[in-house]
Every structure is written in C-alpha cells, then in structure tokens.
Amino acid sequence: MKNFLAFAALIAAAPLLAAQPVEGRWLTEERDAVITIGDCGNTLCGRITKFLVTPPQGADQRDVNNRNPKLRSRKLMGMPVLTGFTEDGDEWRGEIYDPKSGKTYRSIIRRKNAATLEVKGCLGPFCQTQTWKRAR
Template sequence: MRTLAHSIALTIAVAFAAPLSAAESVAGSWITATKDGVVRIGDCGATVCGRLARFLVVPPQGADQRDVHNPDASLRSRKLLGLPILSGFREDGAVWRGTIYDPKAGKSYRSIIRRLDASRLEVKGCIGPFCQTQVWRRAD
C-alpha cells in the first residue's frame, strides 16, 4: 500500500512540475541591447519569430536602409525595417531555440532566448560552443 501511495504522490508531483519547466512566453516588443531598434516577437506559423519593428537610432542610409551586408546578393535589397531578426524558434524546456540574424554583419547564428523576468529577455547568439549574451528590455 505504501508503494502505491508513493507512486501516486510521485505522479502528481511530476504532473504539476512539468508546466513549471516550460519556457515563458517571449512574445512582445523588445528593445535591443544596443538600444538602436525594437524587435517584435510573436507567432510565425509553427514557430516563433521576431522582426525589426522600428528604429530607435536611424541607420546611416536612413529609415529605408537595406540589408546590404547579407551574403546572399539576392537579399541585399530587403528593407531592414520588418526584417526577420529571430526565426524558427521552438520551445525547448525553459528556453526557446532558433536562429538570430545580425544585419550589421550579415551573419546568422544559432540562438537561445529566455525570459529573465517580465521586463528582460536574455538573447544568446552562438558559434559552436561559444555564445555571446545580450539582455533586451521590454518596449511594451
């Protein structure tokens, strides 16, 4: 009898613990660490993505700035405003994993994002085992 009660208690504990390990929503508008833009994160079909929603510092070529550093010549005419910066993010435990694009360098990196609290988002861009971490602040 004691084993049955123990098994039931363990099952209940696991059932209630599972939602606690789920990643918190990262949806919303976030000011980048460099404070030069706002990225709006939300659903993009089966994944989560983030687009450059507005400039806080106007780029050198103005608000009509294009993706001139993109290694794919066919994408260099895209406007930065509205450009997907975060793409393909899927929930993985307490974090979200996907790809981050740096338009200043024209490079994409493996990325991990997670909510630190209601007003801060930790954003990592990684090459192999090495990651650079930034903290973005809520703009909403």
C-alpha cells in the same frame, strides 16, 4: 501509492519547466531598434519594427551586409531577425540574424522576468549574451 505520488509531483512540476512567453516588443541591448516577437506559423519570429537610431543609409536601409547577394536589396524594417523559435524546456531555440555582420547564428532566448529577455547568439560552443528590455 509511492508511484502515484511521484507521478503527481512530476505533473505538478511540469509547468515550472515550461518556457515563459516571449511575445511582445523588445528594445535591443544597443537601444537602436525595437524587435517585435510574435507568431510565425508553427514557430515564433522577431521582426525589426522600429529604428531608435537611424541606420547609416537612413530609415530605408537595405540588408547590404547579407552574404546572399539576392537578399541585399530587402529592407531592414520589417525584416525577421529572430526565426524558427520553438519552445525547449524553459527556453526558446531558433536562429538570430545580425544585419550588421550579415551572419546568422544559433540562438537561445529566455525571459528572465516580465521586463527582461536574455538573448544568446551562438557559434559552436561559444555564445554571446545580450539583455533586451521590454519596449513601452
């Protein structure tokens, strides 16, 4: 009977450990763009879908800071900045690309509440956290 109760408690607690959905439109911490997170095959990704502050080279800005010269001609608008995100407990893990620096980082995202997304970019053990708000 004890084993059954322990198993039942574990099953009941499992949904509490699941990551909350992060799909939707999110306003970056700098309030310069809207990132839309959605399904990309077997993973989630997030694409730039709106500029709130026009980039230096205009709305047609290219990925000029990319370390890969072959990718420098691609447009920022519509480009994925969050890629390969999969659920891991109460978080989502993948990679985040920073078009301002041209660098890609290991990333963890987690929904804090219905209107707030915590976005971490990590290099080794060091992480920088941003708070994104749900876009209207």
